[in-house]
Amino acid sequence: MNSQRQKFEQEYRVGKLLEKGSFGTIYWGMRVRDELPVAVKHIPKVKINNWVMHEGERVPMEVCALHKASKIPGCIKILDHFVFDDCCVIIMEKPDPVVDLFDYIDEQRILNETLAREFFIQILETSLQLYDAGIIHRDIKDENILVDLKSHTLKVIDFRTATFLKDDLYYEFSGTRICAPPEWIQLGCYHGKRAAVWSLGVLLYVMLCGEWPFKKDEEIVSADLDLCPRLTNECRDLLKKCLSVQPAERPTIEDILLHPWVTEQKEPLAEGETACRKCIMCKRTAEMK
CATH class of the missing domain: 3.30.200.20 (Phosphorylase Kinase; domain 1)
Structure with missing residues (x-):
């Protein structure tokens, strides 16, 4: 030593x-x-x-x-x-200049769908490459992603909870509780890839709405999404599928990459067009009126 x-x-x-x-x-x-x-x-x-x-x-x-x-x-x-x-x-x-995605979203308040899509696709592709390497991260969230401020490329960090990828159930969860899938809350076990899609859905929601979709265990297990009406129908559909209570009903990452919201390029939408209870930008817009 x-x-x-x-x-x-x-x-x-x-x-x-x-x-x-x-x-x-x-x-x-x-x-x-x-x-x-x-x-x-x-x-x-x-x-x-x-x-x-x-x-x-x-x-x-x-x-x-x-x-x-x-x-x-x-x-x-x-x-x-x-x-x-x-x-x-x-x-x-130590890449530079970078900021973690948590701080990036906090600065931007929310991301428009075009930028969120760009970031989301990068994380999807990185997750698939980790699978090919035999690894699953198990704590994909905004704080564990670095944003290059010049190129907008992303890097996943903090592999403390990572482990070998397997088809069997996992019986331990060391990630962020607020990102835990409902099956872990209810049953104490989960399939790695299905749980990863849940966390990706949580990440996409945070990017688009500026806050967590669920904050308490009971909210996670019910997965009653309150989606901002300014989001496009394709985006809302993808969020609902990724955040399905039933693991078997969630798409695979390969399926997500073929989803219309991911494959169709759209112009950025105006922010805060209508009000809803969940979206932080809509809250602020309503407060200003």
Whole structure:
């Protein structure tokens, strides 16, 4: 372990704190040999529950998932990792200028359908490429997506809850509760791909309406959608299908990519044309009248 720490200290410099969470801390850093800006994530070992073998080394599942996703354009790139006695350190690329999608939506208030579609298609394609790599993310949400402010390309981050893709049921859920599918709330189990479509529906709703479709467990299990009337019929149809209570009634990601709302290009719509209870933009428009 001492050699690992020495190697880390020789090859990287750690700077200011970027983010501190319950499962780890992220710092700005620099790779010494070429002064490349990097993100340095420290994870205490006591916070790591899932260890796997990757290329002959026992590593956290997060490290394994990042390596498997390393060739996917829509995922953050891992550059290096180190396992010490007390923690694991993950070195990742630090793209710039970027902002997470949560802050981007907060700044924009809502996204028009054209931009939401552009972002949504990128996440759909990235999710499929993760499947091909044998990985499922399990916590796709606005806070775990970076937006390149110049190109509008997206990168999925935070693979803490990622695991190997399987056809069998999953019996553990470590993602964001407000994004959990109704079958997990009711039964304590879920199929990975069907649950992923639910979370994608939640993400699309957040992009278009500026807030969560459901906030409480009882709202999730009933999935009574209050859709803004300014949304196009095709968009409303896709949201209803992705957020179906019955997992078997949800489309696959491949089906979503063939949905008319995804395939038909439309002009941006005027924002806040009519009022509804759920949409944050409509609320603000109504308040101004």
